[in-house]
Amino acid sequence: MTGVHLSLDGAVAGITLDNPSKLNAFTRPMLRQLDEACATLETSPGVRCVLILAAEARAFCAGADITAWGELSPTDFARLWVRDGHRVFDRLARLPMPTIAVLEAHAFGGGLELAACADMRIMAPRATLTLPEAQVGIVPGWGGCTRLLRLLPEPMVKEMALFGRRIDATRAAAAGFATVSDTPRSTAEEIAATTITASPRAQEIAKYQIHAAVGEDRNAMIEALGGGMAGATGDRDEGVAAFTEKRTAEFRGN
The missing domain is CATH 1.10.287 (Helix Hairpins)
Structure with missing residues (x-):
């Protein structure tokens, strides 16, 4: 079933984006499901690490589904889409346990902002990052011009947000944003297994x-x-x- 799925498997939990027809782009129901997953994790002391995953191999997350917000009024767009999404992403960023985003493919817009909420990111060599919002007449709204600036140099964020250019995994790693691995999920699982031995x-x-x-x-x-x-x-x-x-x-x- 399309959505955001939470799996609780011992000490390592998984949050999986699953919207294959839209390259895992976020819908309003998916934001609610992510919020619910965070609420569960906040009260799950047995969970020691969380992996943020994607079911769709072609993209980690293509951002926000344009059809989910395109017909909203300016007021509803700001209140129901931008502010609510920002609140949910903030909640993910502030989970008490370590989190790892597994980017086996591209992370655009809201997908990049989602990855920025994690404590660590593992990227496949083919994965790329960008903020394409200006191409559809909006601006980043879930941390792309705020949280992301604490993780990437200003010129690199401007390169994505103003010019729509993609940042490849090599540059992202050189900037300290991610670790590159040919097998991102296996690498993340190995790191998670080590993580759960700490206090x-x-x-x-x-x-x-x-x-x-x-x-x-x-x-x-x-x-x-x-x-x-x-x-x-x-x-x-x-x-x-x-x-x-x-x-x-x-x-x-x-």
Whole structure:
């Protein structure tokens, strides 16, 4: 069935784009399904790594399905398509566990913005990247002019967004955006298998720290780190106990 499918197979989960007739281009139902997949993963402590995959061999993701947004009014386009898609992609970027995008073929527009949400990208040598939105009269709306600029040099982003040029896997790797492999999925699976031997809490905290440093929802990341530190104290336990027992708390600073 066409859509975004979540597979939970032990410690490694998979999010698979499956819209072959449109080269895995996003529809509104697919955005909702991706949102639901993220919600499930946020409450799945047994999942230690997530692979973002594509069922269609010709493209990782061709972006957004033009027929899904082409007839929307300007207001609905901004509110229902751009903002909602941005919210879902942000949610994916902020999953607590490591994520790897597997690009066995091309990632255009929203597909490139999706790949940018992952913590790591593995590209096949034949895969290419671009931001073709200007060719249909719009601009990148899901992080192509924001998040992507933290991952690729400004001239390279302009080359894609302004001139519609494609960036090949070699250039993407040289810029530090991706690792190139003849077998991207196998490479990602090997990395995932190594990843799950590390401390999940250490990985989560490191991800929070990195995101806070680069501005990925900085305020939430800082407060999450502070909340985790406070939650691990004896004072927190005493405060909860005192509230429950309706007495004055006796904090000891431990």
